[in-house]
Structures are given as C-alpha cells and as structure tokens.
Amino acid sequence: MSKKAVHHPHRDASFVTGAYSDAVSTGDFLFVSGQASVDFTTSRFVLGTIEEETIRTLENIKAILEAAGASMQDIVKCTVHLSDISEFDRYNKVYSTYFPGIKPARTTVQSVLAEGIRVEIDCIACISHQP
Secondary structure: OOEEEEOOOOOOOOOOOOOOOOEEEEOOEEEEEEEOOEEOOOOEEOOOOHHHHHHHHHHHHHHHHHHOOOOHHHEEEEEEEEOOHHHHHHHHHHHHHOOOOOOOEEEEEEOOOHHHOOEEEEEEEEOOOOO
C-alpha cells in the first residue's frame, strides 16, 4: 500500500519540523499528527486561552484535511492532550462546534505538553469517498 505526506498549506518549507509529516494518507485513511496552536508561517506556538488554542489547533487540522481533499466531517477518531484537565469543559465547548453531526470517537487525557501549550490533537479521517 502506498502512502503520501500531506502538509499544512501555510507551512513555510524552510522551517524544519522534525521527523514527521503533518499527515499521511494511505488507502482510505488520513492520519493527522498531533497539532497544536501553531502559526505555520513562522513555525511557532501561539499561546492563549484554552478556547483560543483549541480554535487555532482545530483550524490547523481543518487546513491539513482540506489539503488532502477531506473535511472535518471525515474525522472518525481524535486523541486530545490537555495540559490541565480542569479546562476540559471550556475546551469541549469549542471542540463540539467543529463537529455538528456525528462526533468522532475521542480519547482525552491530561499530558505534559511542550512550551506551555494547552492542547494537542491528533486524528484519523476516513477519506474513502475522496477521488
């Protein structure tokens, strides 16, 4: 089975991102690496409230999905890392607005996150209906 790397459309190619792709498509699935509140033109974290970081994180995921010809509605599974689980309700209120129909399966845990970020989300999307 072949695989293809997918990158955020605003990623500045001159910034080294480490030993991973923003996403990888293979077969009917797109696997999106853990995304956070990053400005992809500068490759720097943009810190803020849990609500602000959740919005930027999900917008980054949305842009990666769209670069692969998919949408947020194609997501079937998310894993969410919160730096402070007491912010769950505030995060969840924003998260739920991105999934008005069938919600993806989800795991949410408290984790130690890099450089003061509050949320990191990875996901799997089913893209079998895509050309």
